[in-house]
Amino acid sequence: MWNRSNSSTAQWWRYFLQLVMANSIRALLPLILTISAVSASDQLPLNVDCGTTGKTAGYLSMTWVGDEQYVTSGQSATVRIDHNRIAPLTTLRYFPDQRKKNCYSFPGVGQGIKILVRTWFYYGNYDGLSSPPTFDLLFNGNPWATVSPSGDNGSAAFEMVHVTKVEDVSVCLARTKPNAVPFINSLEIKKLEDDMYASMDTDRPLYVNGRFAYASTTVVRYPDDPYDRLWFPFTNYSTTGLSPVRRSSDPISNLADRPPAAVLRQAITPSSSLASNMTVPSFIGSPSPAPHYVTFYFVEMLANASRSFDIYLDDQKFYAKTIVPDGTVLELQNPNISLSTSSVFSLVRAKGSTLPPSISAAEFYMIGPVWGVAATDSSDVKALSEFQKSYVQLQPWSGDPCLPIGYAWEWLNCSSDSIPRVTALFLSGYGLTGPLADFSNLTALQIIDLHNNSLSGSIHEFLGKLPNLKRLNLADNQFNGSLPASLITSNSIVNLNISGNNFSGNSSDFAGSAEKKGNVGVIAGGTIGSTLFLLLLVMLAIFIFKKRPANASAKPRSALLEPEIKQHGFSHAEIVEITNNFEKVLGEGGSGNVYYGRLRNGSEVAVKVLKDTLSQGTKEFVAEAKLLMTVHHRFLVSFVGYCEEGGNLILLYEYMGGGNLRQLLSGRSSTSAFITWEIRLKIALRVATGLDYLHSGCYPPIIHRDVKTTNILLNAKMEAKVADFGLSKSGQKEEGADLPTVAVNPRRYSFGQRDDVTQVSTAVAGTPGYIDPEYYRTNRVTQKSDVYSFGVVLLELITGRPPIFAEPGERFHIIGWVTPRIARREIHSIADPKLNGQYNVNSMWKVADVALSCTSETSDRRPSMIDVVNQLNEALEVETSYQQLTDTPSSEVRSSPTFYEFSSSSLSSSYLPSAR
Incomplete structure (x- = not known):
């Protein structure tokens, strides 16, 4: 990985940018590529100049195309600061929408092929804001890197070698902060030969730290390297005591890795012929030991030379034998060795050698985490693709629908299986029109919410035949005809809302024989059962009253x-x-x-x-x-x-022995347990699920009215439950002190008022700091009032602070304190100091976004509790994966806010590599 923000790579990156900016280098450095219009592996290389259209003859006789055929979202722009940069860096595509990720899709690249993928980012102050963003880079449902350019000239590039697991390739830019707009200038995909880098673990990508043609005067790439690998020169001779030496002819090489002759016909060696050793210039970006794939190339530059030396890593021999270079290229390779920025390779002159050591080239790769198939269930992907074709509003979403964890498409939810399934569609208010498209192959669906669109025509039979469907909301569309028999007879659907459509007959009396009969049977059965039950209660009450003693009054x-x-x-x-x-x-x-x-x-x-x-x-x-x-x-x-x-x-x-949540956050609890960010997320998810049950699992719905951290109790296992329903109200429009009996319906049909507008008139009650401002103004409490209060709870979980607190000279409400810091992208400044930075920043950002959405001033801008549950589920999945990778001793990857580092758990006991 090359990243200007990484100090260990800055020198080489700055040097490369200087080369790119120089007019004399233009013909040698085609910065980014283009992607071929035909989708097959034999069409590689694919070269994309982002933000342009059409096909052009590019640098170094390569052809590249615009990106409009590979991405369905984003806008084009031109950089304001170009410094004579070559074409692929002068334009870019940026993504101002609030989607979690925007993806470039390349179908049919091929499965099981070895490819080189390279992306380039040059901010160039294209937006005039002088504020380069930070965002994540994803590949085929896997986290790749964090892009964090700095300054108006901020630049970054990322390159890897990967063996594809599926036919299609996607490269995605993921938003990690609310105001950070991802962008990309160009993207390249090159095909490598199957026998190249043969020792690599095909389940893990190789992240390029650097390739060196040590004695070259320019960057070596295509056409000198037919695979367009970038080989950087080393020119810092004056301070290192090294000098270049060159051959008069190309050396002999039949190596499978195919290093180009241009990097092998020269070498560097100590300037003094009496020197006994030299340090090999390397490019290791990991501050802590991490697994690397390393290759060195040696070839003799002088005729009839007597040169021999040994190679060491720190104080141990890296290769058992003494190296005696000649006219045939020698390749030394170790495919899995632990290295860090403090690791030093050195060449030590052997006894009897008349010349000091020399080296021609080297490659340094960091070994990435295991990348499996990392794809959503193929039948679900195909079904979603067909579904998207019917609605232009859904077509901007591309890439893997569910992966990586935390970056699922906004309008669906997925299972946590190793091969995820799509379990929910949340498409309320997306402006969908026309008949309902067939998505019957999404057989894992449990929730379908299509309300508040303009869908028309009849309701399909397949909806009632989805085997796992529990909730179906088709309200406020233009459906007509009658309800399919499959919906009426379905035993799995426990929550159906079809109000606000154009069905024949009234809202509870559908036209059509079988459908009408089935529906009337359900309603009649429910009515008769309820009547008998109420009658039984009345008789029981009369009996008890008559049996009570006289002083009972x-x-x-x-x-x-x-x-x-x-x-x-x-x-x-x-x-x-x-x-x-x-x-x-x-x-x-x-x-x-x-x-x-x-x-x-x-x-x-x-x-x-x-x-x-x-x-x-x-x-x-x-x-x-x-x-x-x-x-x-x-x-x-x-x-x-x-x-x-x-x-x-x-x-x-x-009894809940863990105390209440406010006590734990403040440290006043009797238990000394520390609640990590992962535990806090689990608490939030449990509370949100409980509130969602009150809102949508009870009939009539229940509004808690006093959601706060002191009403969230925990047991000894830190498992949270919602308590204290003393202020709760049933979701009825009638006013009155007494509440009607609240029934939990195992099968609820809603033909009238929608759940999200349930409200009651009442004097304002609750706890200062948690009360919905709209409730204050109108004296009407809704389910969204609970959502507001829960948003305050989320902010408490993030910050550890109570809803109202004082700092020297000023008193704050937690929302007013957090909001400007979020706007300035200072997520770490609001996180509870007791967390000590031990959290995944993406997970923290997601919860902060949810909290601010919940605490919007007006209720119509707040999510429902089921939406909150889904978002918290994703945040928890991200955090859980992060903790598994960072806390487990045998983990192989750990994440930082700026880049991914890797540590090995299964290194060879020997440093000695094989020679070729």
Whole structure:
């Protein structure tokens, strides 16, 4: 990798740029290539001049084309600072859209072929902002490098050798910061021979650190090297005590790696013939030991010379035998050796040699991580491609739909399998028109959201036959006809919304015999069942009321509790025993204190006692009791029982021994556990999933209204659950203190109001710092109010700070403190110092973006909780992969904000390479 930001490579990169800028070098350095219009391996090399159109005769007799046929997004621009640069660096394509990645696609390059891929980036202040961006470079679903040019003249180039695993090739630019606009000037793909670099691990790319034609005066490339490898000269002779020496004729070489004669007909050697050793100029960019692929080329420059020497790496022999160069090229190679910037290769004069050592050329590659197939399921990819053809709005997305982790297309979700499957389509509001295209081959789909488009025609039968489909939202389109029988009879779909379409009949009465009959049966069955259930509850309530003693009327709050709760009843004496006379206070809530308790069977519980002095306390207590009785989810705190006796109202919950999230973030928790970024992400994902269940898994939907870190409890394993539903409201439009029974429907058909506009009118309640500003203005709370509060929680997880805090001379709300720092791309300045930088920066950026989206001023700009869940899933996948690679002793790759470094876990015990 060459990168101006890397100090260890800066010297060579600057020198190369000087060569590129010089008019005299123009004919020798065609900076970037072009890609052939025909997609087959025999059409390589492919050379692309990004930001141009058509086909032109290029430098060094190579033909290159514009990039419009390989990319469907982005805009063209011309650099403002060109310094006489050659053509491929004077234009570029940039990608101002907010997509995670934009990709160049090259179909049919071939599977199992060895290729050289090179990309070039020259900022040239094309946008007039004097602010070169930082972004990631991806290859076929794998992370390749981080592009980080500096200054208006900031430049970077990346090159690798790779054996393809699939027929198609894609090179993608991935946005890692909100305001960083990726760009590219040119891209090259060259075909190498199968026997070249034969010792490389074909599952790992070789990242080019540098190739050297030590005694050359210019960069050697095509046509001298038919494979257009770049061989850099070494001209720093005056300070190193080295001098060039040249042959009168080309040496003999039949090496499989095919080094060009232009790099072999000269060498460097110590200026003094009496010198006993020399240091080999090398180009190792890794500050810590990492696996490298290294090749050295030796050939004698002088006739009848007596030259012999040994080669060392630091203090150990690199090659067992003494090197005696002659007119035939000797190649020394080690395909996997640990090197770092401190590694030193030296040539030591052998006994009896009349001349000092010499060397002609060398190649240094860093060995990349294992790259498997790294591709989404081929049938899903094909189905998506066909689906995209029907809608111009979806065609800009290219490259692998799901990989790398964290860079899936924005409108879908994927499984975490080694070969990912597409599990969700989120295409709400994409402006799709016309009939619904067939995507029946996406058989792993669980969620399809197509609402708020202009799709028309009938609904396809295949939707009801997708085997894993759970949620289908077709609301607010222009579909007509009748509902397919497959949807009505499907046992897998538990959430169907088809409101706002043009079906014949009314919203609950579809035309068509079989469909209408099936639908009416479902509705009628549900209605009859609900009626019988309510009647049974009324009769049970009357029976209990008649059996109650006369003095029951002295306890007006008791009648507010639902009869079902009675089966979990405890006496007040039992509560005293359970809590050891209320000995240990766990916390104080708005409606009462919480105490530690232990049941007779040994189970630990939290016991909440209502405060009699609160006028609103009874209503909140009853609301919480009703909700806890009807709502069950693994990420919501479980209800254990209650006590109603002697004027006391008490609830019992499962005990969460890890305290609340605010205590952990502030360090005030009784546990000393440190919550890493990965743990914080898991907490956020659990909470978001629990809230999504309240919003979309309950009917009517439930709005929590008091989402905050003190209402997020953790157990001893740091597993989070949402607690305290005392302020929750059911998503009904009617006002009123009492909440209706909340039913969890295993099969919910929604024909009316959409989920995302559920709202209730109520006096503003909640906790300062978390309350939705729109809620303040309108007194109407919606599901998006919970989303806003959760966004504040995410910012707390990122920063470790409470929602409102003070710094010397100023008081802040966390949103106002974070926003300008995000705008300045200072993600590390907002991250909790206790994290000590131990996090994947892309994962942190994604969560910061989600948090700011959640806390938008207006609710219509906030995502739904299911969207938040999907984004957090991706952020967690990125972080988990990063931690696996950095924390595992046997890992082979670790990432940094600027480039990828690699460390070997299985190096040979011997430094001795083979000779050719």
